[in-house]
Amino acid sequence: MRFLLIGLCLCSSLSTAQTLFVGNKSEATVSAIDLASGEVRRTLPTGEGPHEIAVSGDGKLALVSNYGTDEPGNTLTVIEMPQGESVGTIDLGKHSRPHGLVFLPDARHLLVTTEGSQSVLKVDVYLGKVVQVVPTGQRVSHMLAYHASGQRAYVSNLGSASVSLLDIKNGDLLAFKQSGAGAEGIAVSSDGKHLWVTNRDEGSLSLFDGHHLDLLDKIDVPGFPIRAEVSPDDKLVLVSSAASATLTVVDNHALKLLRRVDINLADKVPGGDTLFRDRMGGSSVPIGIEISPDSKRAWIAHAAVDRVQEIDLETFETVRLMATGREPDGLGYTPLSLQD
Numbered sequence: 001m002r003f004l005l006i007g008l009c010l011c012s013s014l015s016t017a018q019t020l021f022v023g024n025k026s027e028a029t030v031s032a033i034d035l036a037s038g039e040v041r042r043t044l045p046t047g048e049g050p051h052e053i054a055v056s057g058d059g060k061l062a063l064v065s066n067y068g069t070d071e072p073g074n075t076l077t078v079i080e081m082p083q084g085e086s087v088g089t090i091d092l093g094k095h096s097r098p099h100g101l102v103f104l105p106d107a108r109h110l111l112v113t114t115e116g117s118q119s120v121l122k123v124d125v126y127l128g129k130v131v132q133v134v135p136t137g138q139r140v141s142h143m144l145a146y147h148a149s150g151q152r153a154y155v156s157n158l159g160s161a162s163v164s165l166l167d168i169k170n171g172d173l174l175a176f177k178q179s180g181a182g183a184e185g186i187a188v189s190s191d192g193k194h195l196w197v198t199n200r201d202e203g204s205l206s207l208f209d210g211h212h213l214d215l216l217d218k219i220d221v222p223g224f225p226i227r228a229e230v231s232p233d234d235k236l237v238l239v240s241s242a243a244s245a246t247l248t249v250v251d252n253h254a255l256k257l258l259r260r261v262d263i264n265l266a267d268k269v270p271g272g273d274t275l276f277r278d279r280m281g282g283s284s285v286p287i288g289i290e291i292s293p294d295s296k297r298a299w300i301a302h303a304a305v306d307r308v309q310e311i312d313l314e315t316f317e318t319v320r321l322m323a324t325g326r327e328p329d330g331l332g333y334t335p336l337s338l339q340d
Helices: none
Strands: 019-024 029-034 039-045 050-055 061-068 072-080 085-091 098-103 109-114 119-124 129-135 141-147 152-157 162-167 172-178 183-188 194-199 204-209 215-220 225-230 236-241 246-251 256-262 286-291 297-302 307-312 318-323 328-334
Touching: 019 050, 019 061, 019 286, 029 050, 029 072, 039 072, 039 085, 039 318, 050 098, 061 109, 061 328, 072 098, 072 109, 098 141, 098 152, 109 141, 119 141, 129 172, 141 183, 152 183, 162 183, 183 236, 194 225, 194 236, 204 225, 225 286, 236 286, 286 328, 297 328, 307 328
Parallel strands: 050 328, 183 225
Antiparallel strands: 019 029, 019 328, 029 039, 050 061, 061 072, 061 098, 072 085, 098 109, 109 119, 119 129, 141 152, 152 162, 162 172, 183 194, 194 204, 204 215, 225 236, 236 246, 246 256, 286 297, 297 307, 307 318
């Protein structure tokens, strides 16, 4: 297994420009978009089916889960900043179909779900090796959220319509609870109190107590709700619905629906062939969500039209559209700029 000599550049001369990484599932690439210009500055190769992206807290590393296409994938692509280069691949061995990713606070270790082995892996990114395997106890373990207090991970299980709670420190499965048919998108508030899960087949958003995993409430969210993100200021929960092309906005404190925003781009941008296009009718198929650290902007990947939409979170107006590769989905933000 290759040793990855990464994260050693001090890079004191970096500018304050920002970069958005976009995983392009149908062409096995990641687009690196300069957020100052909105233009793609790099197109980087990955393994087949790059689905999700996680960026380390210092912004220097981005990891991409190579889910695979017809054949299951079992690798992670490592991208280093500010060079904006793919510097290595981590082989997960028998653990296939990697998907949800979260960096741990140390910026060295990463958690990743693997549907093939129904587990969450802890990976030492510097050494390029798996150092812990925690089974989820459920089927099709897909997306992942993490809360540093207590080192707890939460996993949405598509095949079991459930959520698993894992103790990462001790490597234990603590509990799993039912959420709803097609449990997929998952996000936890920064204080760990609220866990949100989208149930795409049921058309709902579940609210769990983040400490005990008790189901507290459900909010109707029609149109195949597929991703959820809590804003860094903990005020909002954003949910993308792939079939209806809507953005559902929930108050994370009052725990109630605030608004639904039409974000369909299908009549604005020509579409292409994508995994979900036939199933989603006239939708531009919004999936991946990333929110800026100041909670003022959100970026949403529209898989059917090869665009990322930037939205102002005060007005909920579209600020701009940015071109990507084919079938964008997973997103990752770094405050660092790409080196020329």
